[in-house]
Amino acid sequence: MTLRLGIxxxxxxxxxxxxxxxxxIVVANPATFVSLGDLSQPPAIYALLGFFVITALSYLxxxxxxxxxxxxxxxAAMVLGHNEYGGLMSMPPxxxxxFMAMDLMGALDVAMLSVIFAxxxxxxxxxxxxxIGVAHRGKLLDKDGKLPRIGRAMMADSTASMAGAALxxxxxxxxxxxxxxxxxxGRTGLTAxxxxxxxxxxLFFAPLAGSIPAYATAGALLYVAVLMAGSLAHANWEDxxxxxxxxxxxxxxxxxxxxAEGIALGFxxxxxxxxxxxxxxxxxxxxxxxxxxxAARFLFLG
Numbered sequence: 001m002t003l004r005l006g007i008x009x010x011x012x013x014x015x016x017x018x019x020x021x022x023x024x025i026v027v028a029n030p031a032t033f034v035s036l037g038d039l040s041q042p043p044a045i046y047a048l049l050g051f052f053v054i055t056a057l058s059y060l061x062x063x064x065x066x067x068x069x070x071x072x073x074x075x076a077a078m079v080l081g082h083n084e085y086g087g088l089m090s091m092p093p094x095x096x097x098x099f100m101a102m103d104l105m106g107a108l109d110v111a112m113l114s115v116i117f118a119x120x121x122x123x124x125x126x127x128x129x130x131x132i133g134v135a136h137r138g139k140l141l142d143k144d145g146k147l148p149r150i151g152r153a154m155m156a157d158s159t160a161s162m163a164g165a166a167l168x169x170x171x172x173x174x175x176x177x178x179x180x181x182x183x184x185x186g187r188t189g190l191t192a193x194x195x196x197x198x199x200x201x202x203l204f205f206a207p208l209a210g211s212i213p214a215y216a217t218a219g220a221l222l223y224v225a226v227l228m229a230g231s232l233a234h235a236n237w238e239d240x241x242x243x244x245x246x247x248x249x250x251x252x253x254x255x256x257x258x259x260a261e262g263i264a265l266g267f268x269x270x271x272x273x274x275x276x277x278x279x280x281x282x283x284x285x286x287x288x289x290x291x292x293x294x295a296a297r298f299l300f301l302g
Contacts, residue, residue, distance in 0.1 A: 006249030012228025023047030050219025098168020
């Protein structure tokens with residue numbers, strides 16, 4: 001449960017970092033790594049305004065608060081000349097150049113083993129972390145903090161990843177932005193089916209979807225980050241052997257810009273701290289093995 005809380009909060013902070021970066025509120029700095037951007041620029045102003053509106057509408061229990069905020073900022077930016085209308089419809093591009101364009105024999109080369117393991121590691125634990133974080137926000141975990149039928153969810157995700165590879169698209173996997181849908185009330189499989197159908201239809205409305213700027217969705221992501229970070233309230237801050245791994249997992253995700261790396265550091269710190277504290281009863285073989293695998297990956301694969 002300790003690591004689940006850290007993962008859920010970490011995903012929220014990761015969302016916040018993505019939102020702040022997309023809006024130009026947080027920018028790179030060679031001296032301090034990150035620093036405050038120019039808040040007088042339109043993207044930053046629109047993102048903050050969208051965040052304020054979405055938060056207020058959610059408090060007032062207005063249905064579709066997230067969508068209202070995103071579309072409202074998009075339209076306002078167009079009216080004020082800060083965003084261009086990309087058009088309404090177009091035919092989807094051909095997938096012929098990338099369809100089944102795979103070098104399977106090349107993937108069987110011994111030199112590719114480390115690459116395959118790295119991709120497996122990232123996809124597996126990105127998905128695991130996303131599922132736990134999203135399920136925690138949707139109150140779908142059982143009384144023991146476990147996600148029922150997670151095997152089916154992982155099977156669906158892995159099938160989608162392989163199908164995406166065959167089609168030549170970027171990785172099709174579970175995305176943390178799904179928490180925005182849960183924040184709007186989507187909690188069932190029917191929600192996923194409806195969204196899937198709408199995604200198919202949106203292939204023909206790509207120019208319209210492309211008209212929505214990143215800063216319009218930044219406010220929504222920042223609001224969802226607030227919801228996700230709430231899991232920190234359930235951590236046992238009186239016990240440093242629990243509190244420390246929660247904080248490490250939560251901070252590592254946004255600072256490394258990777259869910260998988262945050263999970264890895266969370267597991268390693270949890271096992272190391274518990275073992276050094278003599279709290280072996282809090283550990284189980286699966287957690288220890290995972291921590292050792294994560295440590296081996298950092299030490300030998302970089």
